[in-house]
Amino acid sequence: MRAPHLLLVTVLAAIALGPVSSFAAGPAACTETVCLDGQWKLAADPSDAGKREQWMLKVHPTARDAKVPWIIQDAWPDYHGLAWYWRTFDAPPNPHAGGRYVLRFWAVDYAADVWLNGKPLGRHEGGESAFEFDATEAVKPAGNLLAVRVLNPTHTPIDGIVLNQTPHRNKALPYGAGSAWDQGGIMDSVELLICPPVRTADLFARGDWKSGEVRIRLEVHGDLDKPAPARVEFSVATAREGGTVALSRTQQEIKPGRTVVEQTLRVPQHRLWELNDPQLYRVTARVQADGSESFDERSVRIGFRDFRFADGYFRLNGRRIYLRCSHTGNCCPAGLEMPHDPDLLRRDLLNVKAMRFNAIRFISGIAKRYQLDLCDEIGLMVYEESYAGWCLADSPQMGQRYDESVLGMVLRDRNHACLTIWGLLNETSDGAVFRHAAALLPALRELDDTRMVILNSGRWDNAHQQQGIPGIDAWHPAERIDPCVTRNSTDHVIQGLGITWQPKQLALHPGVGGEYGALRWTAPRAGQVELKAVFASIAKAATTDVHVLHNGKAVFESAINVGGKGASASCQATLAVQAGDTLDFAVGWGNGNYGADTTALAATIRLGDKTFDPAAEFSAKVNPNGPWTCGQLASGPRPDSKTFAPFPTTRKPSQVGTFANPGQARWDNGFDDRHPYQRVPHTEFIIRTLRTIAGSGDGPLFLSEYGVGSAVDLVRVGRLYEQIGKAGADDARFYAVQRDRFLADWKAWRLDECFDRPEDFFRQSLTKMASQRLLGTNAIRANPNVIGYSLTGTVDQGMTGEGLTTTFREFKPGTVDAMFEALAPLRWCLFAEPLNVYRGAKVRLEAVLANEDALAPGEYPVRVQVVGPGPTRVLEERALVKIPKPGAAELPLAMPVWAKEVAVDGPPGAYRLLVTFEKGAAATGGQTDFFVADPPAGPAPTDEVVLWGDDPLLRKWLTGRGVRVRGLDEKSSPAGEVILAGLKPPQPAGPAFEQLRRRIERGATAIFPCPEVFRQDKDPMAYLPLEHKGTLAHMASWVYLKDEWAKRHPIFDGLPCGGVLDLAFYREIIPDHVLAGQNPPAQAVAGAINASQAYSSGLLVAVHSLGSGRIVLNTLRVRDNLGAHPAADRLLANMIRWAGAAPK
CATH class of the missing domain: 2.60.40.10 (Immunoglobulins)
Known part of the structure; x- marks a missing residue:
C-alpha cells in the first residue's frame, strides 16, 4: 500500500x-563532525587580565586540567567571574571544494569570547543556546589552539554584566539552600564541523x-x-x-x-x-x-500529536487527560547542573514515568538534549522553561536577553514530539519583565505555532485578586506584588509561600528589581521621640539589609542572615524631631538575591505621651494613614529617602490571560494557574482547602506547584560524595556543614536515646514523606476543579529535600509506591474528620472517586466498611457508582460517592474506612485511618497542683480531673510541689517571676505549657528563669519541613514516641516554634530538626534543672487542644504526673 x-x-x-x-x-563527501569534548585547560582570571595579557595566544601557567562539558567550579571551587579555556586539536583535511570549518558550541554559561590560533571568531551571550562561528580562515592542519573566555557573572559588573540582570534562573551569590548555584562554564559539547x-x-x-x-x-x-x-x-x-x-x-x-x-x-x-x-x-x-x-x-x-485546553480540560489528541506532572531543575551532585553520571538525568524521566506521571516540567532551565530524546521515546510530555523564566531583573538589555533565552530554547527544541508546553515565566511579579514576556507571544508563534504556551506559572503578577493569601492585607505597586508592606489582620497564625505571619504582625519585602520595601512615619509635631524597632526574618531564611533613616540620614543599619548576622536585628534610639520630619524603615534584598525575603517589623515611636505602632495602626483601605505611609525606595547600594514613593490606593489586576493554545497568538483565561503550598502538618482546614480550591469563578485550576518533601540524609549524602571522589565540591562542602550541625545536636541532646544511629533519624524522615505525599495528592485528586497537578519536585534540588528521589537519584522509602497509587486513573480518595476522637464521638467519613474516564458506562457496586482494632466492626454498607452512556456531558474528574457521620463507640486504637468495588472495577486507594481514644479515667495525675497565673481554661481542666488547685503559698514546703503556669503571669510580672524562681530553686517543679508566658514586649523569652534565655525560634514547615521527634519518656507515656513523630496522630499538636539557645537541658524530651533546607533545629519539650527544682518547657500546642485532642490531654496529664513523681 x-x-x-x-x-x-x-x-x-x-x-x-x-x-x-x-x-x-x-x-560523495558529507559533513564531518569532530567532537572536541574531553580534557581542556582552565584558568581563573579574577582581575580581567586575560585580554590585556593576550591569554588567547597560549595557555596560562596557572591553568588546571578541566573537562568539557563541565563547570568552572570543579577545577576552581568557590570561584565566579572570568575564566579561560584552552584546547589544542588537529583539523582533518576539508574534502569539499570551497568547504568551511565551523566551530559549534552547544552551550556556554553565560558569555563566551572565542579565538582560534589567536584570531577572534566572535562573542556570544546567553547561557543555554547553541552558537557557531566560521573558523575557516583561522584553522590550520595541526596544532590548533582554541581559546574561550567565559564569563560566569557575579554582582560586580564585568563587561557591563551582572548576575541578576542575566537569564540565570534563581542562581544566588552567596549561596543559600533553595536557590541554584552560580555555576558557569562550557556546559555542553563543542564540535568542529567540516562542511561543504x-x-x-x-x-x-x-x-x-x-x-x-x-x-x-x-x-x-x-x-x-x-x-x-x-x-x-x-x-x-x-x-x-x-x-x-x-x-x-x-x-x-x-x-x-x-x-x-x-x-x-x-x-x-x-x-x-x-x-x-x-x-x-x-x-x-x-x-x-x-x-x-x-x-x-x-x-x-x-510526532503527530496535539495538546491543548478545550471544554474545561487538558486534551491530548482530542482525548481528555489529567495532567500529572512534576518539576525538575536538573540539579546534580558535584556538577550542580551537570551529571557526573549521565544516566542520573535519564533516571529522573524513567522514575516519574514509572510513578504514573505523564509530563515533566523543566523549571527555568532547558532540558539536556538527550533527555528530550528519551521523553520522545517513552511517551512523557515536556513543559519547558528557559533561564529567563525566573528572577530576571529589569535592565536596558532585559528585552534582548529575555528573547535570546526563550526563543533560543524554542529554536533548539521545537521538533520534539514530547514537548507540548512552552513556559515563559515562573513566579514573576508584574512589571517590566512580565509585560515583556506577555508581549513575546507573536514572536514565539513565528517560530512555533504547534504548542501550548503558559505565561507565568503561579500567576504572581496578581492576575486574580484571590491569588492573595486570605487574611494578609498588603500594599504594593499597582501592577506588581512587590516591594510590599503586609500585615496579618487576623487573630491567628497565617502561613503561605514559606512565610509565617503571627497575628497582627507587619512585614516588609523588597522588590524584584532591588527596590526597598519601606514604611514612613511623618512626625505630627516637634519633640523628642523614643524609637524601638526589631526586624526579623519570617520567611525560611530571609537575607535582607535593614535600615532606619531620619530625614534620609542613617539612624540604624544592619542585616538579616547576611554577613554573619542573625535572623533578627534590634534598634533603639532617642531623636529630636520637627513637625514633618520623616523616619523611614526600609528592607532591601541584602545579598543581592531576590526571593524569600519577607522581614517582619515590630516598631514603636513614643512622642510625648503618645505611642505610635505601625502594626496596630495599619489600614488596608487608606494610604497614607495618619502618620504612616507604605511605599518603596528606589533600588541602589543604599536606601535614598528622596526616592520614597507611596503605594497607590487603587489596584490594577493584570488583564493578561494565563495560556495560549496551539495556533493562538493571544492569551486565554480558560483556567487559572496557582502554587498553593500549605503548612505541614496538613490539618482538616488545609485538606479541605486542597479539596475545594478552584480557579476564578469556581473554574478549572492547574495546580502547577505543591508538594511535601523530606530531610536531606546528610550522613549518607556525604558518604556518596566521598564515594565518587567529590567530597571537596562546593555542594558537598555545603552539605558537610549542615551534617556537622546535626551531629552537634545529636551529641548535645543525646539523640542516641531515641535513634540507634544518626542514619536512622534520616531514614525515618525520608520514609515519612511517602505518607505526606499521599495525603496531599489524595486531597487534590478529590478536587473536581483541578484539571492538572505539577508536583514539587522530581528530585532533591537546590540543596533541599523536596524531591521524590534524592540528589543521587536513590528512592525514598515508600514514595514510588505512594505516587503510583496516588496517580492511578481510578482511585478512591477517602476522608475522615476529625482524625483523633474520644470513644463515642462522631466522625465524618467521605468517599470520592477520582476517575480519568477509566470506567465504561454502567453500574458498579461498592462496599463501604469501617473496621477497628481486632474484630471490631463499626459499619458495612453498599453504594453504587453510575457511569452514563456516551453523549452526555463529561463527568467531573472527581465525584462524591458516599458520605456519613458515624458515632464510633469501640475500643481505643486505629480505625479504618475501607471502600471497595465489588465488580467491574479495580481502583487504588480505598483506605484511610483515624484514631479513637478512651476518655480519661482512673486516678488523677496528682492530688494537688499550684496554678500560677489566672488561667480559667487550665483551672477547669484540672478540677474536671479531680485535681485540687491552689495558689502559690510561700509558707508551704516546695518539696514535691507541682506548679502549672498559666497563659499569662500574675502582675506585675517581674516580681511574680522572681518569686516563682525562688520557689523552683527550693525544690518545686514548674511546668510551662505555654511559652507565651515569658514574653515581655518584643522579647519572647524575657522572663524565662534561666541564665541563657535563648529565644522562641520560628520554624514553620511547608514543602521544606522539619521532623519532630520524641524520646521514650514518661511525658509521652501511652503515646506514639521513640522516633520521628507521626504527623497524622499529632497534626494539631505540632507547633511552628521551638526553643533555641537556652542553657543545655537536663533532659531533651522532644524536638524538631529541619534538614530539608539547610539546617535548623530546636526543642519542643525540655527539662531544665534550677537549683533543687526543675522546670518543664513546652512549645507543643497542648493548651489549645485540651478537651479536643486526646493527645493534648494525655501530654499535660503525663507532665503533671511525672513532675509529681520525679525525684528532687
Whole structure:
C-alpha cells in the first residue's frame, strides 16, 4: 500500500517544481563532525587580565586540567567571574571544494569570547543556546589552539554584566539552600564541523495530527559569491523501523547567506504520538549543490500529536487527560547542573514515568538534549522553561536577553514530539519583565505555532485578586506584588509561600528589581521621640539589609542572615524631631538575591505621651494613614529617602490571560494557574482547602506547584560524595556543614536515646514523606476543579529535600509506591474528620472517586466498611457508582460517592474506612485511618497542683480531673510541689517571676505549657528563669519541613514516641516554634530538626534543672487542644504526673 503512494508523492513534486536532477551517483563527501569534548585547560582570571595579557595566544601557567562539558567550579571551587579555556586539536583535511570549518558550541554559561590560533571568531551571550562561528580562515592542519573566555557573572559588573540582570534562573551569590548555584562554564559539547559551502542550518518539521501532513521548513546556508542551484531532498521515515513513507526532491536556488526551503509531505495511515504508544517519525533534509559531490543533511524526529485546553480540560489528541506532572531543575551532585553520571538525568524521566506521571516540567532551565530524546521515546510530555523564566531583573538589555533565552530554547527544541508546553515565566511579579514576556507571544508563534504556551506559572503578577493569601492585607505597586508592606489582620497564625505571619504582625519585602520595601512615619509635631524597632526574618531564611533613616540620614543599619548576622536585628534610639520630619524603615534584598525575603517589623515611636505602632495602626483601605505611609525606595547600594514613593490606593489586576493554545497568538483565561503550598502538618482546614480550591469563578485550576518533601540524609549524602571522589565540591562542602550541625545536636541532646544511629533519624524522615505525599495528592485528586497537578519536585534540588528521589537519584522509602497509587486513573480518595476522637464521638467519613474516564458506562457496586482494632466492626454498607452512556456531558474528574457521620463507640486504637468495588472495577486507594481514644479515667495525675497565673481554661481542666488547685503559698514546703503556669503571669510580672524562681530553686517543679508566658514586649523569652534565655525560634514547615521527634519518656507515656513523630496522630499538636539557645537541658524530651533546607533545629519539650527544682518547657500546642485532642490531654496529664513523681 505504501509504494504507490510514494510514487505519487514523487511524481506530484516533480510536476509542481519542474525537472529534478538526480543526486550524484559517484563517491560523495558529507559533513564531518569532530567532537572536541574531553580534557581542556582552565584558568581563573579574577582581575580581567586575560585580554590585556593576550591569554588567547597560549595557555596560562596557572591553568588546571578541566573537562568539557563541565563547570568552572570543579577545577576552581568557590570561584565566579572570568575564566579561560584552552584546547589544542588537529583539523582533518576539508574534502569539499570551497568547504568551511565551523566551530559549534552547544552551550556556554553565560558569555563566551572565542579565538582560534589567536584570531577572534566572535562573542556570544546567553547561557543555554547553541552558537557557531566560521573558523575557516583561522584553522590550520595541526596544532590548533582554541581559546574561550567565559564569563560566569557575579554582582560586580564585568563587561557591563551582572548576575541578576542575566537569564540565570534563581542562581544566588552567596549561596543559600533553595536557590541554584552560580555555576558557569562550557556546559555542553563543542564540535568542529567540516562542511561543504552549501549546508543545512536549521530544520523544523510540524506534523498535523489529523491529516498526517508534515510541514517542513529548511534553512540552507550558502557560503557563496552568487546564487547557485542545488538539489534538495526531503524524506519521512518511521523512526523505529526506518522505512521511508514519504519523499520529495526539488531543485532550489541557494542564495549567499540564508535560504528558506519549504515543503509539505503527507504520511499515509499516520500513527499518533500517544503517552502509551509514542510513535515517532524521522524527517531528513539533504542539500547538494549542482556539480558538487559534497552534500549536507540534517534529520529530526517528530510526532503527530496535539495538546491543548478545550471544554474545561487538558486534551491530548482530542482525548481528555489529567495532567500529572512534576518539576525538575536538573540539579546534580558535584556538577550542580551537570551529571557526573549521565544516566542520573535519564533516571529522573524513567522514575516519574514509572510513578504514573505523564509530563515533566523543566523549571527555568532547558532540558539536556538527550533527555528530550528519551521523553520522545517513552511517551512523557515536556513543559519547558528557559533561564529567563525566573528572577530576571529589569535592565536596558532585559528585552534582548529575555528573547535570546526563550526563543533560543524554542529554536533548539521545537521538533520534539514530547514537548507540548512552552513556559515563559515562573513566579514573576508584574512589571517590566512580565509585560515583556506577555508581549513575546507573536514572536514565539513565528517560530512555533504547534504548542501550548503558559505565561507565568503561579500567576504572581496578581492576575486574580484571590491569588492573595486570605487574611494578609498588603500594599504594593499597582501592577506588581512587590516591594510590599503586609500585615496579618487576623487573630491567628497565617502561613503561605514559606512565610509565617503571627497575628497582627507587619512585614516588609523588597522588590524584584532591588527596590526597598519601606514604611514612613511623618512626625505630627516637634519633640523628642523614643524609637524601638526589631526586624526579623519570617520567611525560611530571609537575607535582607535593614535600615532606619531620619530625614534620609542613617539612624540604624544592619542585616538579616547576611554577613554573619542573625535572623533578627534590634534598634533603639532617642531623636529630636520637627513637625514633618520623616523616619523611614526600609528592607532591601541584602545579598543581592531576590526571593524569600519577607522581614517582619515590630516598631514603636513614643512622642510625648503618645505611642505610635505601625502594626496596630495599619489600614488596608487608606494610604497614607495618619502618620504612616507604605511605599518603596528606589533600588541602589543604599536606601535614598528622596526616592520614597507611596503605594497607590487603587489596584490594577493584570488583564493578561494565563495560556495560549496551539495556533493562538493571544492569551486565554480558560483556567487559572496557582502554587498553593500549605503548612505541614496538613490539618482538616488545609485538606479541605486542597479539596475545594478552584480557579476564578469556581473554574478549572492547574495546580502547577505543591508538594511535601523530606530531610536531606546528610550522613549518607556525604558518604556518596566521598564515594565518587567529590567530597571537596562546593555542594558537598555545603552539605558537610549542615551534617556537622546535626551531629552537634545529636551529641548535645543525646539523640542516641531515641535513634540507634544518626542514619536512622534520616531514614525515618525520608520514609515519612511517602505518607505526606499521599495525603496531599489524595486531597487534590478529590478536587473536581483541578484539571492538572505539577508536583514539587522530581528530585532533591537546590540543596533541599523536596524531591521524590534524592540528589543521587536513590528512592525514598515508600514514595514510588505512594505516587503510583496516588496517580492511578481510578482511585478512591477517602476522608475522615476529625482524625483523633474520644470513644463515642462522631466522625465524618467521605468517599470520592477520582476517575480519568477509566470506567465504561454502567453500574458498579461498592462496599463501604469501617473496621477497628481486632474484630471490631463499626459499619458495612453498599453504594453504587453510575457511569452514563456516551453523549452526555463529561463527568467531573472527581465525584462524591458516599458520605456519613458515624458515632464510633469501640475500643481505643486505629480505625479504618475501607471502600471497595465489588465488580467491574479495580481502583487504588480505598483506605484511610483515624484514631479513637478512651476518655480519661482512673486516678488523677496528682492530688494537688499550684496554678500560677489566672488561667480559667487550665483551672477547669484540672478540677474536671479531680485535681485540687491552689495558689502559690510561700509558707508551704516546695518539696514535691507541682506548679502549672498559666497563659499569662500574675502582675506585675517581674516580681511574680522572681518569686516563682525562688520557689523552683527550693525544690518545686514548674511546668510551662505555654511559652507565651515569658514574653515581655518584643522579647519572647524575657522572663524565662534561666541564665541563657535563648529565644522562641520560628520554624514553620511547608514543602521544606522539619521532623519532630520524641524520646521514650514518661511525658509521652501511652503515646506514639521513640522516633520521628507521626504527623497524622499529632497534626494539631505540632507547633511552628521551638526553643533555641537556652542553657543545655537536663533532659531533651522532644524536638524538631529541619534538614530539608539547610539546617535548623530546636526543642519542643525540655527539662531544665534550677537549683533543687526543675522546670518543664513546652512549645507543643497542648493548651489549645485540651478537651479536643486526646493527645493534648494525655501530654499535660503525663507532665503533671511525672513532675509529681520525679525525684528532687
